[in-house]
Amino acid sequence: MDVHQNIPLKNYLTMKLGGVTKYMSEVHTPNELAEACRAAKQQGIPFFILGGGSNVIAKDEGFSGLVILNKINGFEVIEDTATHVVLKIGGGENWDSTVAKTVEMNLTGIEAMSGIPGTVGASPVQNIGAYGQEIADTLLSIEAYDSTTDSFVVLQNDQCGFSYRSSIFREADMGRYGIYTVTLKLYKSAPQAPFYDALQRYFEQNSITMFTPKVVRDAVLAIRHDKLPDPKERPNAGSFFKNSIIEDWQLGELREAWPDMPAYDLGDKHYKVPTGWLIEQAGMKGKLINGIRVHDKNCLVLINESASSYADLAAAKEAIIDAVRDLFRITIIQEPLEI
Ligand SMILES: Cc1cc2nc3c(=O)[nH]c(=O)nc-3n(C[C@H](O)[C@H](O)[C@H](O)COP(=O)(O)OP(=O)(O)OC[C@H]3O[C@@H](n4cnc5c(N)ncnc54)[C@H](O)[C@@H]3O)c2cc1C
CATH class of the missing domain: 3.30.43.10 (Uridine Diphospho-n-acetylenolpyruvylglucosamine Reductase, domain 2)
Structure with a gap:
């Protein structure tokens, strides 16, 4: 080694x-x-x-x-039926190249997660998701090295504790498992409308009525290109904050002052509020704080324009969290993990 x-x-x-x-x-x-x-x-x-x-x-x-x-690679078809294909993919494979391969195979299931940076092995960690799909929807199992028991293990989907942008791999068992393969079940049927709002709008605006995995991938890449800065040109970690989950009574109170506050019903008396909207209302859109820019097209993204240290980022982050808390009494939560 x-x-x-x-x-x-x-x-x-x-x-x-x-x-x-x-x-x-x-x-x-x-x-x-x-x-x-x-x-x-x-x-x-x-x-x-x-x-x-x-x-x-x-x-x-x-x-x-x-x-x-x-850097553990691999891309293997382990089951191929009339309706679906099961793939086992090495954890070190690039996520977007993997999506591109499955789209070329005309498989449905992860095409809306096109363009997400990173590796396949990290995809279950925060249960990556975009435009209405998340990895928990298609993941059958993972293979991992369990550093607690010093053994190789297989964890099935229901053992991964998936929830919105989370799993056991970043909560109770953070740092315990090294994921070296991810097994996905993808379908041969075409993607079905209705699609996630932004995607649906894109299809309507571009008069697209026939849906294939490639059509969805191309649309997602076009939308992302407009909204998300390329980290190679403008360093960033994607969404720096998670969307906020609040209870129904909180939403009721907040809507008295903010009748237009967007919120998505998650069931069980909880609602998801777009944190980008909260940051924008708090007057932070486009602001430059200690060399960190709040992206003007998507307030969830913080761009490192000229920050020279983690301390600069931490100060900018606190300023944003405080501004949102002062206005809405909601404490927004950082998405990226810290080493
Ligand atoms: C421009 C941009 C856009 C983004 N868009 C999205 C999006 O739309 N949706 C979304 O969900 N995320 C998005 N992200 C976040 C990020 O791309 C994902 O979280 C991705 O899965 C991270 O992969 P990575 O390989 O870079 O992981 P890393 O950043 O290297 O690691 C992330 C965490 O996973 C752990 N980890 C990594 N690999 C393994 C492994 N093999 N086994 C065990 N633990 C592991 C690490 O220890 C760390 O805790 C975006 C990021 C950027 C920069």
């Missing part, structure tokens, strides 16, 4: 901030992954599994352990 020392984390994170990691190693097989986790444990240092670094923020003091870069 090759181990490199004192590597700047910002070179591996799309936000382009943060200190150095003491050690870093690439893994290409499940055995190498297990070996790296074991070695860190034996040395009494923490380890952190990193994919594309598009949902991680590094602190200025860096990381005093081992960052394990997941």
Whole structure:
């Protein structure tokens, strides 16, 4: 196992901030992954599994352990029937290239998640989702190295604790599992209307009435191109805040002052409120705080224009959280994890 020392984390994170990691190693097989986790444990240092670094923020003091870069590849058809195909995909594969492959195969199930940066292995961690699809809808199981029991395990969908942008992998069992394959069930039937609002609008505006996985992928990529800055040109970590979940009584109270407040019924007396809307109402849209820009096309996105440290980002984040809390009494929650 090759181990490199004192590597700047910002070179591996799309936000382009943060200190150095003491050690870093690439893994290409499940055995190498297990070996790296074991070695860190034996040395009494923490380890952190990193994919594309598009949902991680590094602190200025860096990381005093081992960052394990997941490069475990693979793309295998394990079942092919008249109605569906089951695919087992290596955790180190690029997510969007994987979506592109499934779309070429004319399979339905993940096409609306086109354009999400990062790796396949990270996709269950925050139950990635976009335009009405989330990975929990198509994921059958994952294979992982369990660092607690020092064994290889298979977890079925219902063992992953999926919820909105969350799972056991970023909650109770954060850091425990190294995911090296994801098994998905995708369908041969065409994508079905009605689609997620923004997608439906795009189809109507462009008079599109025939839907294939490729039609959906192209539409999603066009919409995302307009709304989301490319991290290669303008460093960012996608949505910096999760959408906010509030209770029905809170919505009732808030709508007295804000009758137009958008909210989506989640059932069980809970509503999802777009945090971008809250940030915009709080007057933060387009603001530049400590070198961090609140994106003017999507207030959920914070762009690192000229920040030089994690401290700059943290101060900007607090200013935004405070502004929203002062206005709405809602505490908005950061989406990217911190190393
Ligand atoms: C421009 C932009 C747009 C985005 N759009 C969306 C979107 O539409 N929807 C959405 O849901 N997300 C979106 N994201 C967030 C991000 O792309 C996803 O969360 C993605 O899954 C992160 O993948 P990654 O490989 O970069 O993970 P990383 O950032 O490297 O890691 C994220 C977390 O997962 C853990 N992890 C990574 N790989 C593994 C593994 N193999 N086993 C166990 N744990 C692992 C890490 O330890 C870390 O805690 C966006 C980000 C950007 C920059």
